[in-house]
Amino acid sequence: MNTLLHLDEICCRYGAVTALHPLTLHIAAGERRAIIGPNGAGKSTVLNAIAGTAPLATGRVVFDQQPIAGLTPASRANRGIGRTFQHPGVVDTLTVADNVALAVHLPATPPSGGRRRARDTRRAQVTTALNNVGLEAHATKPTEQLSYGQRRLLEIAMVLAAEPRLLLLDEPSAGLDPHEIRNLAQLIRALPDDIAVIVVDHHLPLVFALADTITVLAAGRHIATGTPHNIRTNPQVNDVYLIPTPQQRPTSHAVDLDVLASPSWPSNPELRTSSEPAPQPPVVLQVERLRAGYHGAPVLHDIDLTVTSGAIHTILGRNGAGKSTLINTIAATHPALPGTQIRLDGIDLPPGNPTRTARHGVALVPQGRHLFASLTIREHLALAARHARRHGRPPGDVRWTTDDALDLLPALRDKLGRYPAQLSGGEQQMAALARALLTSPRLLLLDEPTEGLATAVVDQLTHAITRIADQSVAILLAEQNQHLALAVADQVSVLDHGRIAFTTTARTLHEPATRTRLNDLLGVTTTGSPS
């Protein structure tokens, strides 16, 4: 096969930090290549270097026999390099169809029939692209109304509509539910044979199902390149990435997608046995008749739920079910509709006022982390601690200090002077969690905390979350990663079409009827393959 892309000893630095040590790769036309590795390995940096958004310190990038290192991202895109971003790169203020229309470039010479014909051609291409990812019913919606996973699918539709010759996919499965991941795998497999794909993802079943060749990076260095079988059996790769430590195993999804449909979801007694809540712990959060929507379209209907002190209440549901809307409505960053009652420790939370809600002891770790780009991690933590000092909780409540947070999340300890852009995804997530903890919350709201994180980091977060709950913090957790969600949960609620389909406790999760119902609602099949 012809070499489509040649990375010749490329090296990338961010200030004094070397994100990628000299790396050489050959990608053939039509090849399906995966790049895997722990967070901070330099995977996204490789994609950015190819797409032109990360400057090269040294080395050459040759695409289709032409050096492209001096070209702008737009010029590279016009040569046939399409990419997705780690967080969905869509235009929120446009409709779904308009987003895709931006990607459709018509030939310089319009087809016979003039402008109307060209318009019809573009419209047909937009419709086809949306059909491919199952978003055709949302074509006229403003993009901001889509769920996170739908936005990711929209981004993929946009990139495919641009008809790239090399497709760079950065964490395409993050935020997607199992059903959507299977559709994504089908979509990528169905791409024409002449389109090369480089996929970066932590969802290893997807990676192993798609890739012909896998490259493993760690700490910015090349570890190995080979077939999926070679990579699975490579001891060095197993050491740095694939084989979880015994402590990590409960939440690992590194082995096979079968685990998603496994009939034996563990409720991880190891994690929670030491922290079983008291027989009748006090109710911290009480939500009654919660309703919310977007621009007149209701999304959540009459949600009732409670979270007790020291308990973890997990919200599961497919993309678009309303998980993030529920979290944001409780945090008051999204308006609730009249009739909604949200109480914290028996006190009504003021509707539509996130500042006062935070002062009552509600902390939010939002999806996408939302760290401040211009502040170091130390400054993030100092800001949060200052908030807690000024709006202190009643005596008797746990007061978190910076040392407590760093003991819980030790990976941050030597990164305090760094800015968010200099951290890996996992470190950013830990920083967001630490920032929330330093407000000494009574209620911690976690929205997809494991999105796009490597297995090892997911496990660190899992232990951190359970330890936080042990300090009598009530936790409401919205997650796509069912393993994490079910491993740590005391209570599980499943959202379906904006309503709570059912709520159950950790003890009943093993019952076959409960598992079957969960499978149905979450789109988990028992075939075990992403196809």
Place this chain on the structure above:
Amino acid sequence: MSTVTAITPDAINAARPPLLQRASANRWRRPRQGVAVAAAGLAVVLPAITGRYVVTLAATAIILALLAMSTQLLAVAALPSFGQTAFLAVGAYTAAHLADAGLTDGLLQLSGATLAAALAGAAVAPVVLRTRGTTFLMVTIMIQGLAAAVALHWTSVTGGDEGVDTPPVTLWPGHPLTEAAYQYWYALAVLAACGAGIGWLMRSRLVLVLRGHAGHEPRMAALGHHPTIGLGLGYTAAAAIAGAGGALLIVVNQHAGPADLGFGTAAAGFAAAALGTCLTGTPTMTGALTAAIAIIALRDATGSNGTGPLYLGLLCLTVPYLRPTVLRLHRHWARRSEPTA
């Protein structure tokens, strides 16, 4: 006049249940159409029902409206520009020199002014479009200041402080427009033509690209859209609209001078665009037009005793505080139109 919002009403309605969608659309369509027809009718018959002073003010409001719409086109691309007056000046002095050269035909002057402003915009675009956001705003303030300084000191071209007097504009077959009413109607016709053009532009792919750049520039680049080209075309189009306003300035004032093209005019145009955005929640041309009329009424009609700049200053201070209120009202209306079940 085209109304273009970041999120089209059609798109929002499509997300609603059909019955609600129809009810909501019907509820607002007729009143909007009624207001638009009444406003257009009033604009046409204005000279017949008011005096020369009001008609001249109305003509001035049209010039400011074009300046505001020029600013608003860039606001659609998230480029807050204070410097569109520079292109108004290019258009005005171009029209003045054409008139001096004996070319008094209004449409010829309009074409020349528009073209000259567009060329100036295309020349400046690569420089200013290296910046975004607040830096872009600061750079455009500098451009406005530079343009005012050039107008003041390049006396051989601009006439310096005195400016350039011009003969009345003529329309084919050569009748001079000396009556305020005729000047106003000509300006109104130009506004209608520009409005139609801007309406077409707002539905064009160019504006879609501008909105894309405003929403997610890295994504646009990753799709192959060169920011300098897309935004440069938008900047050039906005300059052309301001240049058309400059041509009308010559029609109404028969004079081009630094006094008409200075900081006050730039502030009024910027405030009209900002206030228009506040009125409608998103950058719209109808909002800019309405705000331009309101500003002229406040500054020149109500404040004719010299307090106009004070009122305009207060309005500019109020604008940033109005936006959250308007957005809250929009959310309130959206909630009111939701189903109760």
